[in-house]
Amino acid sequence: MKLTSALLLALALTLWSLPGHADTAAGEAAFTANDCTACHYTDGPAKEKTIDDQLAKKGPELWYAGSKFQREWLEAWLQDPAPIRQMKFNSVTEFNAGDHPKLAAGDAANMADYLMSLTSDAVEAGVVKPKKNAKGRLIFTKKMPCSGCHQYEGRKKKLVGGRSGPSLVGAGMRLNPDWIYAYLLKPEIFKPVKAMPVFIGLLSEKDMKNVASYVANFK
Amino acid sequence: MMMKFTILAAFVFSFALATGSSGQAQEIEVEKVFKFYCAQCHGVSGKGDGPNVTEDFPVSPRNFTNAAEMNKLTNADIKNVVMDGGPSMSKSPMMPPWSKTLSEAEVDALIGHLRVLCNCKGKEG
Numbered sequence: 001m002k003l004t005s006a007l008l009l010a011l012a013l014t015l016w017s018l019p020g021h022a023d024t025a026a027g028e029a030a031f032t033a034n035d036c037t038a039c040h041y042t043d044g045p046a047k048e049k050t051i052d053d054q055l056a057k058k059g060p061e062l063w064y065a066g067s068k069f070q071r072e073w074l075e076a077w078l079q080d081p082a083p084i085r086q087m088k089f090n091s092v093t094e095f096n097a098g099d100h101p102k103l104a105a106g107d108a109a110n111m112a113d114y115l116m117s118l119t120s121d122a123v124e125a126g127v128v129k130p131k132k133n134a135k136g137r138l139i140f141t142k143k144m145p146c147s148g149c150h151q152y153e154g155r156k157k158k159l160v161g162g163r164s165g166p167s168l169v170g171a172g173m174r175l176n177p178d179w180i181y182a183y184l185l186k187p188e189i190f191k192p193v194k195a196m197p198v199f200i201g202l203l204s205e206k207d208m209k210n211v212a213s214y215v216a217n218f219k
Numbered sequence: 220m221m222m223k224f225t226i227l228a229a230f231v232f233s234f235a236l237a238t239g240s241s242g243q244a245q246e247i248e249v250e251k252v253f254k255f256y257c258a259q260c261h262g263v264s265g266k267g268d269g270p271n272v273t274e275d276f277p278v279s280p281r282n283f284t285n286a287a288e289m290n291k292l293t294n295a296d297i298k299n300v301v302m303d304g305g306p307s308m309s310k311s312p313m314m315p316p317w318s319k320t321l322s323e324a325e326v327d328a329l330i331g332h333l334r335v336l337c338n339c340k341g342k343e344g
Contacts, residue, residue, distance in 0.1 A: 051255050092258045092270055145304075145315040148271055149259060162271035164259035195255055198319035 027114025030107050042118055046192050054193040055090050064120035064190065067182075071116050073174045078108035084174075086151065086163040120182075122189045128177040128212045136214025139207055146211070149196065152218055165196060168218055177216035184208040249328040256317065257329070265336040278311040289337035293344040297330050 031037065039059035041047065046061065048054045065074070081100035088094040103111060140146045147160070151167040154160035159169060171180070183190050185208055187198050199208065254263055262268040265283035272280060283289060300308045304316030317326065334341065 051251055055255075087270055092254065092263060143312055145313045148276065148313045148315070154275075160275050161273075162259075162276070163273065164269070164271050195259055197315045197317055200319055202316055202319060 023110045023113040024117050025114075027110035027112070030103075030111055031114060034101065034103070034107070036101070036111075042115075044118075044120065046190065048191075048193045051193055057090065059089060062115060063118055064123070064179075065115040066117055066119040067123040068176060068179045069115070070174060070176060071112055073170075074115060075108050075112040077174075078103045078111055079105060084166050086167060092164060120189065122186050123176070123179050123182040125178055128181045128209055128216060130172055130177050130216035131213045132217055133210050133214040135207065136210035136212070139203065139211045140214055144199070144203070144211075145197075152215075168215055171215050171218040173219070175216065177212060180215055181209055181212035184212060247325055247328045249325075249332045252321070252325055253329060253332050256321070260313075265333070276313070278313055280314070283333050283336040284338075286337045286339040289333065290339050290341055293342045294330050294334075295344065296342075297333060298326055301326050301329060 031042070039057075040062045041057075042062050042065075044061075044063035046063075048057070079102060081098075081102060083096040083098045083100075085096050088096050140152075147162065149162040149165040151159055151161040151163065151169055152171075153169055161168075184199055184203070185205065187194070187196075187200070203211065253265075257265075258269050260267075260269040260271045260280040261283060262272075262280075267280045267282035269280065281288065296308060300310065300314060301321070302316065302318040305311045305314035307316070321329075
């Protein structure tokens with residue numbers, strides 16, 4: 001009797017987990033089949049140690065994609081990949097040609113399942129709430145040079161700001177608020193080598209949360 | 220005995236020289252460092268025309284090829300502003316602080332590079 005119910009439970013669990021699992025596996029297979037691996041690596045931890053390592057990459061690393069992105073945005077973007085970085089990846093002279101490979105809806109859903117399964121335990125959940133955070137705004141636009149390198153929506157919906165960093169327009173739809181904070185707090189985990197300054201010790205943890213909350217509020 | 224010692228000393232000395240120089244060349248390739256961190260605002264050739272300088276960029280990043288302007292700064296001034304950012308020298312916060320990103324040796328190498336770009340020695344001090 002005990003054995004039967006244990007078996008039944010096991011069966012139920014398997015059936016329940018199968019569809020999700022199948023999509024993740026299909027997504028992983030499609031990732032390789034579509035040659036996404038030519039430009040993106042999916043196995044962490046971060047591999048970059050020098051500027052050369054960073055410059056040798058043809059696209060951003062995706063090993064923590066599930067902690068970084070919001071699933072809905074990801075699935076839509078894979079089908080209609082509008083430029084995120086205004087400059088060509090790793091270039092300070094050429095612009096982004098907007099030629100990222102496009103996926104059909106079914107592939108994009110599987111791929112999003114797969115990418116969302118790639119997470120990092122360095123991101124603590126439930127810490128940052130998106131808000132029109134006044135302190136965060138002051139840091140982003142005045143006290144620190146964030147706006148010098150990142151595009152965002154200024155007054156009257158005018159797009160302002162720099163071009164060397166990824167555009168943060170729509171960051172509230174694209175990025176996980178807790179990841180933004182973790183990215184500022186633990187750059188050595190996500191980006192050991194990057195053209196953005198390290199702000200540890202220059203911004204308090206509280207202010208990192210404030211600015212993350214402000215950025216996570218970008219529509 | 221003496222002979223042996225001299226040979227050993229010469230050997231140790233040349234070894235130190237070799238590792239010293241090759242180590243340094245590998246450690247800091249200053250043009251690469253400049254292009255990666257500074258060119259996004261100051262431009263690849265240092266003219267203050269990097270891709271971040273759009274029409275609404277609040278203040279022009281220093282043109283490093285302008286000898287007259289660069290001569291107003293001592294090397295120590297440059298080190299301050301690169302390490303601690305614009306506000307440390309009463310300049311715009313759009314000039315970022317790099318103290319947590321770059322090593323002191325990298326900043327020293329960058330100062331040398333800026334002096335090559337301006338072809339100037341800077342203010343004494």
